[in-house]
Each structure stands twice: as C-alpha cells, then as structure tokens.
Amino acid sequence: MxxxxxxxxxxxxxxxxxxxxxxxxxxxxxxxxxxxxxxxxxxxxxxxxxxxxxxxxxxxxxxxxxxxxxxxxxxxxxxxxxxxxxxxxxxxxxxxxxxxxxxxxxxxxxxxxxxxxxxxxxxxxAAIDLSPAPPQVGYLLAATLFLLPHMAEKQRTIGQAQALRQAGTGRGLSGWFQRVRLRAVPLVLASLQDAHDRSAHLSARGFPAAGSHARLRxxxxxxxxxxxxxxxxxxxxxxxxxxxxxxxxxx
Amino acid sequence: MSPNLLLPEETSSQVLRRRLLASAGTLLLIGTYLVLVITQPTGIAEGLGQGVALVTFAAYLAAAVMLLVAVLPDLPVSTLTLIPVALALNIILGQFVGSVMVPLYLDSIGTVLVGFLAGRRAGAATGVLSTLIWSLFAPTVLPFAAGAALVGFLAGTAARFGALRRPYLAPMAGVVAGVLVGVVSAPVAAFVFGGTSGVGTGAVVAAFRSMGDSLLSAVTKQALISDPGDKAIVFLIAALLIYALPKRLSGSFDFIRRYRVLGQRGTK
Incomplete structure (x- = not known):
C-alpha cells in the first residue's frame, strides 16, 4: 500500500x-x-x-x-x-x-x-484553487483528470458495442482505420455534446466564481x-x- | 455587456494587463527562437551547453504560461467545458494510436478541434494546458508547450480564414501549420534534449547528422519531414469530425457563426 x-x-x-x-x-x-x-x-x-x-x-x-x-x-x-x-x-x-x-x-x-x-x-x-492562479485552471485540471478515466471507459464500451455488432473487424491498415473511426467518431460526438450540456449549467451558476469562496477541502x-x-x-x-x-x- | 450576466465586467486595467502578458509571451518566444537560431550554440553537453538547455526550457515554458494566463480569463464557459474534453482526447487518442505501432502521433487532435470550434486563443490555451497536464505523465513534453500552443493558434487562424469551407483545404492548412510548428519546436528538441525522444525520429536525425549537418539543422529537417504529414492528417480528421457534428451543436459556438467557419455547410 x-x-x-x-x-x-x-x-x-x-x-x-x-x-x-x-x-x-x-x-x-x-x-x-x-x-x-x-x-x-x-x-x-x-x-x-x-x-x-x-x-x-x-x-x-x-x-x-x-x-x-x-x-x-x-x-x-x-x-x-x-x-x-x-x-x-x-x-x-x-x-x-x-x-x-x-x-x-x-x-x-x-x-x-x-x-x-x-x-x-x-x-x-485544491492548492491551485487557493492560489492566485486564474480560477479556470483548477476547474480545467480537475475536469481533465476526471474525464480521462471516464472517456477511456467510454471508449472501451464503444469498442465492445462495435465488436458485438461485428463492425470494424477488418485486418491491415484499412481495418485499423475503420476501428479508429468507429471508436473515435461516437466518442468525440458524445463528449462534445456532454460538454455543451455542462456549459449551460455552469453558466447558470456564474462560473468562474470571482473573489474568495469557501472550500470543503x-x-x-x-x-x-x-x-x-x-x-x-x-x-x-x-x-x-x-x-x-x-x-x-x-x- | 459581460457575456455572463452574473459576473462583473472586466476593468480596462485587467484587459491591458492581459494584452501586455500576451505580447510579452509572444516576444519571449520569438526572441528565444531567434537568439538560438542566430547564435547556434555549440557544445550542448559541456560548458555553457546546460545553461542553454535551461534557458531554452525556461523561456519556452514561461512564454507558454504567459500566453495561457493572458487568454484563459477571456474564454466563454462553452469553450472552458470543451477544453477538458479536448485534453482527454489528445491523451486517449494519442495513446491508442501509439499502442498499435502506426507511425503517427494524432496527439493534437483535441487541440485542433478546439481551435476550429472556438478560435485561435482557445486553441492556444488548449495546447498549453494539454502539455502541462500531459507532463504529469510524461515530463519531457513540458518545454514543447509553446509548440502545442502554436498548433491550436494556427488551427483557429486556418478555420477563421476558411480552411473548413472545403474538405481539401484543411489538410493543406495542416501542412503549413506542421512546417511552422516543426521549425519552432526544433530548438527545444536540439538544445534541451540533444535530439529527439523517439527511435524512429532519432534515426532520421542521425541520418542527417551523418551527412554533416549540425544538430539544430538535422533536427529541423527531421521535424520538417514528420510534422507536416502528421498535422495534415490531424487537421483533416478534426475537420471531418466537425462536419459530423449536428448543426445545432457546431452553431452554438460564437466563433463558428461569426466567421462563417463552415461556409455553406453551416447554413444547410
């Protein structure tokens, strides 16, 4: 440990x-x-x-x-x-x-x-949030570190779904390109849609907050x-x- | 009026401070590049060589951070939520492509996507942030932050001037961007790391060195071979992904609407 x-x-x-x-x-x-x-x-x-x-x-x-x-x-x-x-x-x-x-x-x-x-x-x-750095930096770091495993999992799920419907099973360079396309396109489109949905909620809450604010951590x-x-x-x-x-x- | 009704508007001194920071960052980057190219320091592993490495590392990193601090407060929330997705895409797609031994990087696809959707300032900020966060997993990418910023900046500039209005224009813009990025990043590879960090690219540099080229010249030629092709593919893929987006989503970005980035395609 x-x-x-x-x-x-x-x-x-x-x-x-x-x-x-x-x-x-x-x-x-x-x-x-x-x-x-x-x-x-x-x-x-x-x-x-x-x-x-x-x-x-x-x-x-x-x-x-x-x-x-x-x-x-x-x-x-x-x-x-x-x-x-x-x-x-x-x-x-x-x-x-x-x-x-x-x-x-x-x-x-x-x-x-x-x-x-x-x-x-x-x-x-938390340290970045408490420092004089722009408040956006803390959000971007936290969001990226959260999204990395989330999107990697989503990519695996998309890959499994494509394999179940037997799509992208070709060999060679064209097969590889097809697999990348079948994974990347749904991943990117779904992620951009999620980001678009999140922005409306963040805007409604006045993000990024200016001035000092309470932090639990x-x-x-x-x-x-x-x-x-x-x-x-x-x-x-x-x-x-x-x-x-x-x-x-x-x- | 402030784009967000809940937030106070910026004062003129804040705007001036950000412009000064952006100018200082750009001048530092250009100045360091010119000094390195004009003086071409020799002896990278002895004497003042390590001083050149430290100064190059510090100057390129400081320039990138200055540009980031100048640009970040100016970005709308819709762009801020897009950036983490782009950063994650850079890392995930970069790792996936790397894992199947295909000689491409595709690790700037998220940066180019943000540049295309939200403009050059957002693209540049994404490039710097991507490098800073990736450096948590690979510290050697840190001094390349300025090059990554340039990729995002050039993607936004290309989109603004119509590179997405025809599918064949995007890879052409990518080739131009690749040449510029390769030239700017070469001094970092040469003076900070003494070459490149990949075996394939190292072999190309070694081939040029065996023909009598200086290290900077050999690394620059290698970058001019690798980067334009990679960026052409990245720009094309990013353009195709944007064409696949629903109009409702791509049209929600002010940059896309204001500069008619997608031309007729965006209005159909």
Whole structure:
C-alpha cells in the first residue's frame, strides 16, 4: 500500500524544480546518478518504486536509444575513434555526450514522475484553487483528470458495442482505420455534446466564481513549508547561475 | 455587456494587463527562437551547453504560461467545458494510436478541434494546458508547450480564414501549420534534449547528422519531414469530425457563426 506524504503540492514541485535545474546545471554524471538514487529511495519508502520504474523506463529507453543513434553512432568528433564503417563513426566523446544528455533527461523524467506519484491530485486541484492562479485552471485540471478515466471507459464500451455488432473487424491498415473511426467518431460526438450540456449549467451558476469562496477541502501548509518553497525557488533560479558563472569567464 | 450576466465586467486595467502578458509571451518566444537560431550554440553537453538547455526550457515554458494566463480569463464557459474534453482526447487518442505501432502521433487532435470550434486563443490555451497536464505523465513534453500552443493558434487562424469551407483545404492548412510548428519546436528538441525522444525520429536525425549537418539543422529537417504529414492528417480528421457534428451543436459556438467557419455547410 503506497504511503502518502503530508506536504503541500507546491512544496514538492518547488523542491523538484530546484533539484532538476541544479542537477542539469552541474552536468556531472555522479550528481545525476545521486539524484536518481535519491528519487528511487523516496519512491521505495513511499511504495511507488515499481510504478516509477515502469513509467520511467517507458520514456527513457526510447530516449537513450535515440541519443545513442544521434550522438553515439554518427559522431562528428575527429578524436577518440572506436569504430567506423561507412557513415557510422563511434567515438568516445560521442558516447559520453549521449550518456550525459541521457542522464540529464533521466533526472527530469524521474523527478517529474516521482512528483506525480507523490502528489494527491485532489490536493493539487485544491492548492491551485487557493492560489492566485486564474480560477479556470483548477476547474480545467480537475475536469481533465476526471474525464480521462471516464472517456477511456467510454471508449472501451464503444469498442465492445462495435465488436458485438461485428463492425470494424477488418485486418491491415484499412481495418485499423475503420476501428479508429468507429471508436473515435461516437466518442468525440458524445463528449462534445456532454460538454455543451455542462456549459449551460455552469453558466447558470456564474462560473468562474470571482473573489474568495469557501472550500470543503483544505491543503495542509505551514510557515516552514512556505519558507522551504521560497528557498527552493531561489535555488532553482540562482543555483544554475552560480554553477555556470565560472564558464562565462572561460569562454 | 459581460457575456455572463452574473459576473462583473472586466476593468480596462485587467484587459491591458492581459494584452501586455500576451505580447510579452509572444516576444519571449520569438526572441528565444531567434537568439538560438542566430547564435547556434555549440557544445550542448559541456560548458555553457546546460545553461542553454535551461534557458531554452525556461523561456519556452514561461512564454507558454504567459500566453495561457493572458487568454484563459477571456474564454466563454462553452469553450472552458470543451477544453477538458479536448485534453482527454489528445491523451486517449494519442495513446491508442501509439499502442498499435502506426507511425503517427494524432496527439493534437483535441487541440485542433478546439481551435476550429472556438478560435485561435482557445486553441492556444488548449495546447498549453494539454502539455502541462500531459507532463504529469510524461515530463519531457513540458518545454514543447509553446509548440502545442502554436498548433491550436494556427488551427483557429486556418478555420477563421476558411480552411473548413472545403474538405481539401484543411489538410493543406495542416501542412503549413506542421512546417511552422516543426521549425519552432526544433530548438527545444536540439538544445534541451540533444535530439529527439523517439527511435524512429532519432534515426532520421542521425541520418542527417551523418551527412554533416549540425544538430539544430538535422533536427529541423527531421521535424520538417514528420510534422507536416502528421498535422495534415490531424487537421483533416478534426475537420471531418466537425462536419459530423449536428448543426445545432457546431452553431452554438460564437466563433463558428461569426466567421462563417463552415461556409455553406453551416447554413444547410
């Protein structure tokens, strides 16, 4: 059973932003590996390790493969040649570049996905509602997160209904296109009709509400967390500048 | 008068603030793009390379968020209820197409639908929101928010100038939109991620690199191959879906009526 952490969603996001920007600016393989290990430890402690590994792998495996193709197999560096055949040139620096870029992306992906797993979606919506962001943002996030499983279920139901009437059973590209059409058209038309019906009810209730209004859900926050957020944001902005400043002089 | 009788009208200072935000976002996007293309920073993985990556990421994301904040309060409720449907469609249809190994994305179909039905500002807002929410599941899409906004903006612009009045005009508009989106998104792929995140597109970039192209040039050429075709198909599918909508429903959007987006088709 995954544990929940009692932190304000913005605190988690601010800490992740600071970690990602500073690890990217540092550009050291061991810093990236340390961040990835720390993320794995947090995920393991909160019971999200397996999910984090699966989600991260689905993004990072194609990314590493792509970087190896672009930088590892067709390197334009003249030195450190390992192998060459026709247009392919594998060099030490090319492989290093692919690894550094892959680790840079891995930090963003793993830290970002860990935030998604740690943050409760309802808390995030409530936090956005309580923030100075336009009130429409909270509605749009909440409505999308609700609609995603609802529409996925509706799509499955439409698919089953089409299979029952033996429609869209063809093979090959034309069969695939027919299946997409038979699922997508009823899904889109029904969803647009639902959205149209909802808008009349929301308009009648004065949406979006301006000014402050009562909320049943509260988001736990504290002065310490607010300070942590400010410090994390300062680190996210000033940290990379401090790390990269020596390179400006050496250019 | 306010479109909603229950809400107060906006003050001129609020309108001015939103226009300034939209202008600042657009200028930031254009400025960052021009600086990257003109200077073509080298050494993406060492020295200041990571600084270029961070600045590109931050500037493109900030520009997209500024445009979103500027546009969002201006959208009517009928458009606001449409946007979550579009976001869910982007994700569900994108995942379905991805799961059957067909070399298409179709992950901007909802954004283009909103652009066609509710105009370019709504399309741009949908593009940014779609990226922000999708980034909860795939953080690498985050810096592409400005490109997604451009897709929605161009879809709305194309609809406004008659791309839906004839079925063959929609894919032609999609090709033009694909070229522009590919060119704008290429610096993000090159300088933030060092190429692309897909194996198929990575192979195309590698092929151009082996011919001696710079990374930005190779990624731009790959985008110019992939994006126009994808956007042509997306624009065509979105247009066909809108033709299939009941007139009562499509006619309920002010944008469709005001600019006679569907031409004769909308009045029959």
């Amino acid at each position: 995954p544990k929940s952490i009692n932190l304000h969603p913005f605190t988690v996001l601010a800490l992740a932003a600071a970690v990602v920007t500073m690890a990217t600016a540092a550009n050291l393989w061991w810093v990236s590996c340390a961040v990835l290990t720390a993320c794995a430890l947090v995920a393991g402690w909160t019971g999200h390790l397996r999910r984090l590994a699966v989600l991260s792998a689905s993004i990072l495996i194609p990314t590493f493969a792509s970087l190896l193709l672009i930088h590892g197999l067709v390197s334009q560096d003249a030195s450190g040649l390992i192998a060459a055949a026709g247009p392919f040139r594998v060099t030490v620096s090319g492989l290093e570049t692919a690894m550094v870029l892959g680790l840079r992306t891995a930090v963003l992906v793993v830290a970002g996905l860990l935030c998604t797993l740690l943050i409760d979606k309802h808390q995030l919506v 509260t988001v736990a926050d504290s002065v310490t967390q607010q300070r942590v957020r400010w410090v994390a944001l300062l680190f996210a902005v000033l940290g990379p500048i401090a790390i990269l400043a020596p390179f400006w002089g050496s250019r």
